[in-house]
Amino acid sequence: MSGFSPEWLHLREGADRAARNADIASAVSARFALRKDLSVVDLGCGTGANLRATAPLLPDKQSWILIDNDLHLLDAARNEIARWADHAEARDGKLMLKKCHAEIEVTFAALDLAVDLERAFISQPALVTASALFDLVSEPFIRKVAKLCAERNAAFYTVLTYNGVQRWTPHRPADNQIAGAFHRHQLSDKGFGPAAGPMAPSLLADQFRLHGYSVLEGESPWLLARTDRTLLEELQRGYAIAAAETNMIDAKTIETWIKVPRHGAEVGHTDIFAAPGSGAPMDF
Ligand SMILES: C[S@@+](CC[C@H](N)C(=O)[O-])C[C@H]1O[C@@H](n2cnc3c(N)ncnc32)[C@H](O)[C@@H]1O
Numbered sequence: 252m253s254g255f256s257p258e259w260l261h262l263r264e265g266a267d268r269a270a271r272n273a274d275i276a277s278a279v280s281a282r283f284a285l286r287k288d289l290s291v292v293d294l295g296c297g298t299g300a301n302l303r304a305t306a307p308l309l310p311d312k313q314s315w316i317l318i319d320n321d322l323h324l325l326d327a328a329r330n331e332i333a334r335w336a337d338h339a340e341a342r343d344g345k346l347m348l349k350k351c352h353a354e355i356e357v358t359f360a361a362l363d364l365a366v367d368l369e370r371a372f373i374s375q376p377a378l379v380t381a382s383a384l385f386d387l388v389s390e391p392f393i394r395k396v397a398k399l400c401a402e403r404n405a406a407f408y409t410v411l412t413y414n415g416v417q418r419w420t421p422h423r424p425a426d427n428q429i430a431g432a433f434h435r436h437q438l439s440d441k442g443f444g445p446a447a448g449p450m451a452p453s454l455l456a457d458q459f460r461l462h463g464y465s466v467l468e469g470e471s472p473w474l475l476a477r478t479d480r481t482l483l484e485e486l487q488r489g490y491a492i493a494a495a496e497t498n499m500i501d502a503k504t505i506e507t508w509i510k511v512p513r514h515g516a517e518v519g520h521t522d523i524f525a526a527p528g529s530g531a532p533m534d535f
Contacts, residue, residue, distance in 0.1 A: 257298050257327040262482055264300045267382065267411050271304060272469030272522040279408050279524050280308040283378070288312035292376040294364055294384055294396075295319055299328035301382035303335050305408070306355055309378075314356040318371050320363040329359055365443045368392070372399045378406045383520075385451040386413040386437060389444035393451065397458035400527070407459060407525040411471055413437070415449030416519025417490075425508045432494035439497075452521035459525035466525045473518040483513050 283289055289310050293301050296317035306313060319325050329346060333339035336348035336355070348355040362370055365388075372379075379400050385393065400407050415434065419426050437448030447454050456466045475483050491509040494500055 255297060255321070255324065257324060259485065260297045260300060260324070262485060263383075264298075264303075266473045266475065266479060266482055267300060268304050270471040270473050270520060271410055272471045275408075275410075275467055275469040275471075275522040275524050276308055278467050278526075279305075279406075282406060282524075282526055283308075283310055286310045286377075288314070289378060290374060290376045291315045291378045291380060292371055292374065293317045294371060294379065294381040295387075296328055297321075297324050297382075299332040299335075301380060301410070302332060302355075302357070304382070304410075305380060306350065306353060309353075311353050313353060314358075316358045316360055316371075316374055316376070318360045318362050318364065320361065322361055325359045325361060332357060363442075364388075365392070368395055368399065372403060372405075375403055376405050378408060380407070381409045383411045383413075385409055385455060386448050387441040387443065387446055388451070389440075390447050390450075390454055392443045393447060393454045394458055397455070397462055397464075397525075400459075400525070401462035401464070404527045406527060407455075407464070408523070409455065410522040411520045412451050412455070412523070413449055414452050414470075414519040414521045416472065416517060418517040419487075419513050420515030421511070421513070423508065423511050425504055428500055428504065429490055429494045429508055432497045432499040433490050435497045435499060436493040452523060455523050455525075459523075462527075464525040464527050466523060469522050471520040471522045473516070473520070475516045475518070477514045483516055486516060486518070487513060 287310055293315060296319050299317060302315055317328055333346060336350045338349040340347045346357040364371060417430050438446055456468055459466045487509055491505050495505050
C-alpha cells in the first residue's frame with residue numbers, strides 16, 4: 252500500500268478535473284492534433300484519473316502504460332477505467348477500450364519508480380504524463396525524468412503539482428503555523444529522497460528548459476466551496492496529521508485548529524506542458 256487510498260483518490264478526482272488548466276490542456280491537444288496515434292506513459296497512475304481526464308485531449312488511437320508501485324491501486328485502476336469506457340475488453344492482461352471516437356489500449360505495470368525509473372521509458376513513449384505526483388519526488392528524480400524524456404524526444408505533461416498556496420475560509424491565525432509545518436512535511440522523504448514539495452513546479456520547468464524544451468506553465472488551483480464539504484474535511488484532517496508529524500506545533504494548537512469549521516479553501520497547483528524541439532538547448 253502506498254498510503255493513497257482509492258477512496259481518497261476518488262474523492263479528489265472531481266476537484267482535480269475541474270482544476271486542470273484549460274490553456275495547458277489546449278496546448279497538449281494542439282501539439283498532437285495531426286497525429287493518428289500516440290503512446291503514453293502515466294507515472295504514479297493511482298486509480299487511473301489522469302488517463303480519464305487526458306485521453307480526450309489526444310488522438311483517436313492511444314496506447315497507455317499505467318505505472319504504480321501499489322498493486323491495490325493498479326487493480327482499482329483497471330476496474331475504474333473499464334467502467335469509464337463505453338466498451339472494454341481484457342486481452343493478454345491489457346484492456347482494449349472504446350471511448351467516444353477513441354480506441355485506447357491500456358497496459359498496467361507494477362514498478363517502483365524510485366528504484367527503476369528507466370524501465371518506465373523502455374516503450375519509447377511520445378508523451379510522459381503524471382498527475383499529483385511531482386511534489387512527492389526529489390530534485391534528482393526530476394532531473395532524471397527530464398533527461399530521460401529529452402533522450403527520447405518525448406513530450407511531458409504533468410498536472411496538479413502542489414505549488415505552496417493554501418488559503419482557508421474563514422482564515423484563522425494558526426493557519427500560517429499549520430502551513431509552515433505542512434510545507435516542512437512536504438519536503439520529507441516520500442520514497443524518492445527529500446521531496447521537492449512546492450518547489451517541484453519550478454524545478455520541472457527549469458530542467459526541461461535546460462534540455463531545450465519549450466515549457467508552458469499554468470495554475471490549476473482547487474477552489475473548494477461549501478459543496479466540497481467532505482474534501483474540505485479530509486484536507487483539514489490530512490494537513491493536521493502532516494503538521495503533527497513534524498513536531499513543530501503543540502498538540503493543543505493542532506486540536507483547536509482542526510475543530511474550526513471551514514467552508515472554503517484554495518489549494519494551489521501548477522500544470523506544466525513541456526514540448527521538445529522548440530526551445531534553445533543549453534550547453535551543460
Ligand atoms: C497523489 S497519488 C496520485 C494518483 C493519480 N495520478 C491521481 O491523480 O489520482 C500519487 C501516486 O503515486 C504513486 N507512487 C508513489 N510512489 C511511487 C513509486 N515509488 N513508484 C510508483 N508509484 C508511486 C502512488 O501509489 C499514488 O498512486
